[in-house]
Amino acid sequence: MRAMEIGKIHPTALIDEGAQVGRNVTIGAYTIVHAGVDLGDHSVVGPYCILGEPAMEFYREQLYKSPILSIGANALIRSHSVLYAGSSIGAYFQSGHRVTIRENSRLGHHVRVGTVSDIQGDCTIGDHVSLHSNVHIGQKSRIGNYVWIFPYTVLTNDPQPPSDTLLGVTVDDFAVIATMVVILPGVHIGHDALVGASSLVRSDVNPEAVVLGSPARQVASIRDLKDKQTGFDIYPWREHFDRGMPWEGIDYADWATQRLDESMPGDVHG
Amino acid sequence: MRAMEIGKIHPTALIDEGAQVGRNVTIGAYTIVHAGVDLGDHSVVGPYCILGEPAMEFYREQLYKSPILSIGANALIRSHSVLYAGSSIGAYFQSGHRVTIRENSRLGHHVRVGTVSDIQGDCTIGDHVSLHSNVHIGQKSRIGNYVWIFPYTVLTNDPQPPSDTLLGVTVDDFAVIATMVVILPGVHIGHDALVGASSLVRSDVNPEAVVLGSPARQVASIRDLKDKQTGFDIYPWREHFDRGMPWEGIDYADWATQRLDESMPGDVHG
Amino acid sequence: MRAMEIGKIHPTALIDEGAQVGRNVTIGAYTIVHAGVDLGDHSVVGPYCILGEPAMEFYREQLYKSPILSIGANALIRSHSVLYAGSSIGAYFQSGHRVTIRENSRLGHHVRVGTVSDIQGDCTIGDHVSLHSNVHIGQKSRIGNYVWIFPYTVLTNDPQPPSDTLLGVTVDDFAVIATMVVILPGVHIGHDALVGASSLVRSDVNPEAVVLGSPARQVASIRDLKDKQTGFDIYPWREHFDRGMPWEGIDYADWATQRLDESMPGDVHG
Numbered sequence: 001m002r003a004m005e006i007g008k009i010h011p012t013a014l015i016d017e018g019a020q021v022g023r024n025v026t027i028g029a030y031t032i033v034h035a036g037v038d039l040g041d042h043s044v045v046g047p048y049c050i051l052g053e054p055a056m057e058f059y060r061e062q063l064y065k066s067p068i069l070s071i072g073a074n075a076l077i078r079s080h081s082v083l084y085a086g087s088s089i090g091a092y093f094q095s096g097h098r099v100t101i102r103e104n105s106r107l108g109h110h111v112r113v114g115t116v117s118d119i120q121g122d123c124t125i126g127d128h129v130s131l132h133s134n135v136h137i138g139q140k141s142r143i144g145n146y147v148w149i150f151p152y153t154v155l156t157n158d159p160q161p162p163s164d165t166l167l168g169v170t171v172d173d174f175a176v177i178a179t180m181v182v183i184l185p186g187v188h189i190g191h192d193a194l195v196g197a198s199s200l201v202r203s204d205v206n207p208e209a210v211v212l213g214s215p216a217r218q219v220a221s222i223r224d225l226k227d228k229q230t231g232f233d234i235y236p237w238r239e240h241f242d243r244g245m246p247w248e249g250i251d252y253a254d255w256a257t258q259r260l261d262e263s264m265p266g267d268v269h270g
Numbered sequence: 271m272r273a274m275e276i277g278k279i280h281p282t283a284l285i286d287e288g289a290q291v292g293r294n295v296t297i298g299a300y301t302i303v304h305a306g307v308d309l310g311d312h313s314v315v316g317p318y319c320i321l322g323e324p325a326m327e328f329y330r331e332q333l334y335k336s337p338i339l340s341i342g343a344n345a346l347i348r349s350h351s352v353l354y355a356g357s358s359i360g361a362y363f364q365s366g367h368r369v370t371i372r373e374n375s376r377l378g379h380h381v382r383v384g385t386v387s388d389i390q391g392d393c394t395i396g397d398h399v400s401l402h403s404n405v406h407i408g409q410k411s412r413i414g415n416y417v418w419i420f421p422y423t424v425l426t427n428d429p430q431p432p433s434d435t436l437l438g439v440t441v442d443d444f445a446v447i448a449t450m451v452v453i454l455p456g457v458h459i460g461h462d463a464l465v466g467a468s469s470l471v472r473s474d475v476n477p478e479a480v481v482l483g484s485p486a487r488q489v490a491s492i493r494d495l496k497d498k499q500t501g502f503d504i505y506p507w508r509e510h511f512d513r514g515m516p517w518e519g520i521d522y523a524d525w526a527t528q529r530l531d532e533s534m535p536g537d538v539h540g
Numbered sequence: 541m542r543a544m545e546i547g548k549i550h551p552t553a554l555i556d557e558g559a560q561v562g563r564n565v566t567i568g569a570y571t572i573v574h575a576g577v578d579l580g581d582h583s584v585v586g587p588y589c590i591l592g593e594p595a596m597e598f599y600r601e602q603l604y605k606s607p608i609l610s611i612g613a614n615a616l617i618r619s620h621s622v623l624y625a626g627s628s629i630g631a632y633f634q635s636g637h638r639v640t641i642r643e644n645s646r647l648g649h650h651v652r653v654g655t656v657s658d659i660q661g662d663c664t665i666g667d668h669v670s671l672h673s674n675v676h677i678g679q680k681s682r683i684g685n686y687v688w689i690f691p692y693t694v695l696t697n698d699p700q701p702p703s704d705t706l707l708g709v710t711v712d713d714f715a716v717i718a719t720m721v722v723i724l725p726g727v728h729i730g731h732d733a734l735v736g737a738s739s740l741v742r743s744d745v746n747p748e749a750v751v752l753g754s755p756a757r758q759v760a761s762i763r764d765l766k767d768k769q770t771g772f773d774i775y776p777w778r779e780h781f782d783r784g785m786p787w788e789g790i791d792y793a794d795w796a797t798q799r800l801d802e803s804m805p806g807d808v809h810g
Contacts, residue, residue: 003284003286003302003320004324006329006332012284014543016542029302030570032587044329047320048318050586050587054544079320080588082637097352098350115370120673133388133390134404134674136691136692148431151426152424154720156718156719160767160774160777161690161777162777163774163781176432179424180424180720182720182738197454198452198470198484214753225430237430237432272574273556273574274594282554299570299572300570317590318570318620349590349622350620367622385640386638403660404676420696421694421696422692450694450720467740468722468740507701507703511703513704
C-alpha cells in the first residue's frame with residue numbers, strides 16, 4: 001500500500017494497544033501513537049508524527065503513566081509533528097509540519113497551527129484561532145477566539161529571565177498580531193487590536209487599537225484604516241473576511257445576531 | 271546495509287511505483303517518495319523525507335491525483351525535509367534539514383535552502399539563490415538570481431491581515447537581505463541592494479541601496495562600504511566573492527563579458 | 541514492545557555496528573545511529589533522530605570516514621534531532637525536538653538546547669548553558685558557562701555578507717540574552733550582561749550592563765534592576781535562581797567560596 005492512504009493505517013505505524021483510534025482514521029507511515037491517546041473519527045495523521053509524547057516525568061519515574069491526549073474528530077495533523085500527552089484539542093484541528101504542542105494545554109475547535117509552530121504547554125486557546133508558521137506560544141498564554149498570529153511571533157512569559165515566575169500573555173478575541181512580534185510577559189492584548197510587524201509590545205494594548213514599533217505605541221484605531229484603492233474600511237476584519245469562519249457565506253452581523261438570539265432565554269432552544 | 275549508502279536506496283524507504291527515480295540515486299532510511307515524483311540522476315535524499323507531499327485537495331477529493339514534483343539532477347536533500355507535489359526544482363539543488371517547499375513553485379538551478387526554511391508555494395526563485403537557515407518565503411514571492419537571504423528573515427504577503435489578498439515581495443538579482451528582516455507585502459528590492467539585520471522594510475528599495483532600521487531607510491550606497499582593515503570595496507559582492515558561483519576561479523567581469531558575448535547574435539555559437 | 545521503553549533499543553532503530561552504545565541506553569523507534577558515535581551510559585534518544593550525520597565530505601569522497609561524535613552519559617535527546625559526526629557533547633546533555641548540532645563543536649556538561657535550535661558548527665559552549673527554543677548559534681561562536689539565550693535569538697558571524705570571513709560572537713559567563721535578539725559578528729557580550737528582547741547588538745556589551753534597542757544601547761547596570769513588587773534585587777541572577785544549577789539548594793556565594801577553596805593549592809584535595 002501507499003505511504004498515506006485515506007482511511008487506512010499504514011503497517012509501519014506503531015499504534016499502542018492502549019491508544020483509542022476513531023473510525024475512518026488515516027495514519028501515515030512510521031507514525032507513533034502512544035497509549036492514552038484518544039484520536040477522533042475521520043482524522044488524518046501524516047508520517048513521522050508522535051501522538052502522546054511523554055513529559056519529563058516519564059524519564060524519571062519508572063511507573064509513570066502519561067495522562068490522556070485527546071484530539072477531536074476531523075483533525076489533520078501533518079508530518080513530523082509532536083503532540084504531548086496531557087493536552088486536549090477540539091474538533092477540526094489542523095496543523096502544518098513539525099508542530100509541537102506540549103502538555104496541559106487546551107485548544108478549542110477549528111484551531112490551525114502552522115509549520116514549526118510551538119505551543120509550550122499550560123496554554124488555553126479558543127476556537128477558530130489561526131497561528132501561522134513558526135509561531136511560539138510561551139507557557140501560560142491565554143488566547144481567545146478568532147485570533148490570528150503571523151509568522152515568527154513570540155509570546156514570552158518570564159519577566160526576570162531566568163526565573164521561576166511565569167507570567168503568560170493574554171490575547172482577546174479577534175485580535176491580530178503580525179509577523180516577527182515579541183509580546184512581553186503578562187501583557188494583555190485587547191479584542192480586535194492590531195499589532196504591526198516587527199513590534200516589541202511592552203504594555204497592554206487597548207481594544208481596537210493599532211500599535212506599532214519597538215516599543216510599540218498606539219498609532220490609530222483599527223476603524224481609521226482604509227483600503228488604499230477602494231477607500232473602504234478594512235477592520236474589524238470579521239466584517240470583511242470569512243474564509244473558514246462560522247459566518248462564511250453569511251454576513252458577520254447576521255451571524256452574530258442569530259447567535260445572540262439563540263443564546264437568549266426563551267429562544268427557540270429554550 | 272547502512273542507513274545511508276551512496277548510490278543505494280535503503281530497503282525501509284517507501285518508493286511509490288508511480289515515482290521516477292534517476293540513475294545512481296541515494297535514498298536514506300524511512301524516506302517516502304510518492305507517485306508523480308521525478309527525481310534526477312545522482313541525487314541524494316536523507317532519511318525521513320517526504321517527496322511529493324500532497325496538497326489539501328488530496329484530503330478532500332477521493333480521486334485527486336497529485337501533480338508532478340520535478341527535481342533536477344545532483345540534488346542533495348537533507349533529512350526530515352518535505353517537498354510538495356506540483357513544484358519544479360532545477361539541478362544541483364541543496365537543502366538543509368527539515369526544509370519545506372510547498373506547491374506551485376519554480377526554483378532554478380543551484381538553489382540552496384537552509385535548515386528549517388520554508389518556501390510557502392506559488393513562488394518563483396532564480397538560479398544560484400542561497401537561503402540560509404530558517405528563512406520564510408511567503409506565497410507569491412518573486413526572487414531573481416544570485417540572491418542571498420540570511421537566517422530568520424520573512425518575506426510577507428498579506429497587506430491587510432487576515433485577507434485573501436496576496437501581494438508577494440520581489441527581490442532582484444544580487445540583492446542581499448541580512449538576518450531577522452521583515453519585508454512587507456508588495457515591496458520591491460532592487461538589484462544589488464543590501465538590507466541590514468533586524469530591519470522592517472515597508473517601501474521599495476533602490477538598486478545598490480543600503481537600507482537599515484525599523485522602518486528601514488536608505489543610509490548609503492553599497493559602493494560606499496569599505497573593508498575596515500583594508501579600505502577596499504566590499505560590494506557589489508559578486509566582484510569579491512565567488513564560492514559556488516559560476517564565475518568561481520575567474521573574474522566576475524570576465525565571466526559576465528564572456529556570457530554577454532555568447533548571447534549576442536553572430537557570436538561563436540551563432 | 542512500545543515505541544519508547546526505558547533501557548531498551550527499539551527493533552526498528554538502525555544502529556551501525558561501528559557505533560558504541562553505553563549501558564542502559566534507551567533508543568526510540570526508527571532512530572539512526574551511524575558508525576563512529578560514542579553514546580554514554582543511561583542516555584535516552586527519542587524517535588526519528590540521526591546521531592553521527594555525515595558532513596558534506598561524505599557525499600564527495602568515496603572513502604570518507606566520519607569523525608567521532610561523542611555524547612556523555614545521561615543525555616536526553618528528543619525526537620527528530622540531528623547531531624553531526626565530529627562534535628563532542630558533555631554529560632547530562634538535554635535537547636528539545638528537531639535540534640541540529642553541526643560538526644566540530646564542543647559542548648560542556650549540563651547543556652540544554654531547546655526545540656528547533658541550531659548550533660551551526662565550529663562552536664565552543666561551556667557548562668550549564670541553556671538555549672531555549674529556536675535559537676541559532678552561528679559558526680565560530682564562543683559561549684561561556686551558565687549562559688541563557690531565549691527563543692528566536694541569532695548569533696551571526698559574517699561581517700560582509702556574503703563573504704568567507706567568519707567572525708564569531710563571544711558570550712561570557714552568566715550573560716542573559718532575551719528573545720528575538722540579533723548579535724552582529726565579532727561582538728563580545730561581557731559576563732552577567734543582560735540583553736533585552738528584540739535588540740540588535742552592534743557593539744561590545746560591558747560586564748553587568750543592561751542593553752536594549754535597535755541598535756542596543758546601555759540603559760542600566762543589572763544591579764539597578766529591582767523586583768517591582770518586592771523592591772529586591774533580581775540580578776546577578778545566580779544569587780536568586782538555582783534550578784538545575786550546581787548551587788541548587790545551597791547559596792550561590794557559599795557554593796562559589798567552596799569551589800574556590802577546592803581549587804586552591806594546599807586544599808583538602810592537595
